[in-house]
Amino acid sequence: MLIFLVLAFASWQLFTRAALEQANSAHRINVSGRQRMLTARMGLLAARWSSDPAARSSLRDKLQAMVGLYASSHQALLNGDSQLQIRSPVAPSLRRLYLGQEIDPAAGIDTPVNLDAQVRRYTSDVRSLLERSDKDVSAVERAVGQVLAGAMDSSLPDDLDRMVAAEENHSRQQVASLQIQAWTAAVFAMGLSLLLLERGWSFHWQAAAAAETQTRLEQLNAELEDRVAERTLELREANTALCREVEDRQMAQAMFQDLYEHAPDMYVSVNAETGLVEQANATVEHVLGIPRSQIIGRPMRELYHENSREEAEKVFALFQATGEIKNAELQLRRHDHSPLVVSLSVSAVRDARGAIVRSRSVWRDITEFAQTRSELRRLNAQLEQRVADRVAELKTQAVELATRNHDLDEFAYVASHDLKAPLRGIHSLSLWIEEDSGAALSAESKQNLKKLRDRAVRLERLLDDLLVYSRVGRTGAQVEEIDAAQLITQVWEHLRAPKTFTLQIAGGLPQFKADRRSLEQVLRHLLQNAVKHHHGETGQIEATCVDRGDFLEFSVIDDGPGIEERFHQRIFRMFETLKPRNEVEGSGMGLALARKIVTSVGGQILVESIPGQGARFSFTWPKQSE
Template identity: 30%
Template sequence: MLGSSSEERRRTDAEKALERSNAELDIRVHQRTRELNSAIADVRENELRFRTLIELAPFAIVVIDRAGHIRLASAAAYRMFGVDEGDLLERSVDDFLPEELGVKHIGDFDQDPEPRMLGLSRPLDAHRLDGTRIPVEIGLSPAYVDGQQMIVAFVSDISERRAAELLAAERAESLEQSNQELEQFAYVASHDLREPLRMISSYLGLLSRRYTGQLDDDADEFIHFAVDGAARMSGMIEDLLQYSRIGTQGGELHPTNSGEALSEVLRDLSMAIEEGEAQIEVGDMPWVMADSTQLRRLLSNLIGNALKYRGEAIPEISIHSEFKNSRWEFTISDNGIGIDPEFHDRIFRIFQRLHGRGEYSGSGLGLAVCRKIVERHGGQIWVESRPLGGSLFVFTLGEAQSQKEAAKEF
């Protein structure tokens, strides 16, 4: 009896332990089920968000497996490639995307699965189902779907931008051709006008020498006007001829010591500087990429204007340079009569004068020549009014190597 009772208790204890284990197991199963259901819900929610983002994206999105088959595509992709919904799936990427993203290049991406852009340096064309081509840019990014490495391609249709670029290029080419024709016309016109004008000037000079003082005062005045007009026209034609030659007969751009060019200009202007008792301040001048002849003319025109358009005070001219945004920026400031801001653009146009000929000499081409020289060098030129009077002319030129390195090229 004693043994039977002990056996009964052990069985009862075992049954109770089993019940507790089953209860704990049920709790764990229910808990695990809730966690699994929650995870599944999260996955479905994330998948829904992902698909929503794909569908709402303004560009085409294509997910490609390592065999080169399209596994997922956005609505924009179906519209871009001209196929019905679902017809892209499991098709080869070679049917639609450029060779750079073809099956044979997917292995290269596997070797270096880093995000990258295609179509930035050279044009890429995707293919529609009807055979037409679409200019595109493509962004690639690695992704893992169901434990497998995939490639996500973000495809942007750049047809409108490509068309705008082509139109801009055509307009630029047309403008360049028009400019060349205009330069050629200016050259031919000014060149062909020189000989008849030379003859007119010669006979007007002869008329002046022979008959000045022998006719009445009106005749002398008329002869003087004719001689002066012929001289001014000759100067304008010569300036126009030089202006037309800037783009067609300019020298090669090479490393040039702007300090030496400036020193030569100041020597050429030494008489005007001495007569005006001008004070010239010069900072460090760099090496730049330039046509040295045109650089000297540019500096001569700007410094010459600073000497010409002086005020009542002794001229003070400062010439400096500073390296900014990968280019050298030159400044030439003066304390002269200054320029009204409303004329800051106009003064760089051809034959534009702000003063009468009786006040200051010149044809009105000097600053137009400066702008053309600077633009030929790939730079910019502008003018600013100084707060205390005078003008500040600024122009930019490309950087050159150091003096030591530049010397090796010669």
């Protein structure tokens, strides 16, 4: 194979070389013909030179084109040109002759002649004449005629023809020689290659066929052994699986039979046409106390208690019509004729045509359920009676409570109006006595009169607080949008606390909806309490509000004297103060009012304090949607 490839490559090289030489010769002949044709056309144009300006201009343009083509063809002879169909340069020998670099005695050229220089000079002379003005027409005509005549008379075309002919003859001889060599080498290579191929392929096919046959036989033998082994294993596994399936089915059948026979419910099958029992499980025999032999083949209606036989016949008729019964409550008859309350559910077994053949009936013992239901009905009746009695009692209590609330409102009205009049009179009389007596009163008497007025004012404030306390939770709430920071600021400004006390409100307080009037009362009492019970001339009070989901947690923190832990519950009672009445002005109702208002809306209030470290009063307030 390698020898064949080498010989084929050599033959291809020889053929390529011969073809290239043949192409060069064809190109040279083509260029020579174009040059001769151009020279003849130029002579023809010179002979037809006309004195008519338009004809002369047209002939001049054609002459310029011919001269350009003449120059291009000679240049293409050396370098090749695609437009002139010269695909490659001429042979080096012809190029050297054309440029006048050597002589060729065989072509009749015994002296070096530079044809390229002659062509360039000739085309240059013609172009310079054509570019001259038309003022002297006769002079131009004569000059052009001389140039063309010189070109026609010169030996330029003949020299070129001789060189092309000599080169063409030489190329043909080389091509013929190369073709003979190439064909000889190709024929020899092909013969040798065919012989080698025939021998090699014959041996290769025989060896390959034998090896393939042997390999195929070995593969088939291995595959047959594998298939026999796999099939044997499959048969063993199938046999094992079949045995296991038979055992599983027998076991499942035994389990199913056991479940059927000893199920907690009673299973029977009744013929849909005759109404006779065709099958029953052991549970029926055990629960009813009747042997199975006395049940199978017996009309179904005879198994029901006398109280339910009529209802049972209606249920059976409904089954025959619809093929289904769900949770029908009936009574079976035990062997001692006592009733057994059961819940009957039935589904139909149909034949290929869809007709009902027999029933799948389930009896479920609901005796305890029936007893429990009866008991529940009795208890429910009792409960309804007790609820009715309680409702009547609550209505009576509601009437009494409404009466008491009315009496309390009347008392609060009397306390806030009728009892205040004497107090105002006492206050006014003490002022008049002090004004009328003037200097006659001693300092102690004046002090006593002042205490009298203070007690009257305190009692009047106490009456106001009692009125407010009695109305907590009984007045309608007015829910509105509240800004916590703004509300605390307004309450503090209304207190008119001393300027030495400052209030710090935490940032980021929420906005929410709530009863503004009630919340404002609680904050006023706590802030007033922090200022009133402070032990110093100056104080710092802080108010916060934190969102706890459904509730808001408000806190009022002061830097006062603090409260002992044993008084943390006492301070929320009515009329309770930790200082004597003559030291602190107040009714002792502030914290009690605050706690009642907070608890009435579902919140909580507490105090955290250590003596000497101030106190923190915190309460929760529910959010309201409206």
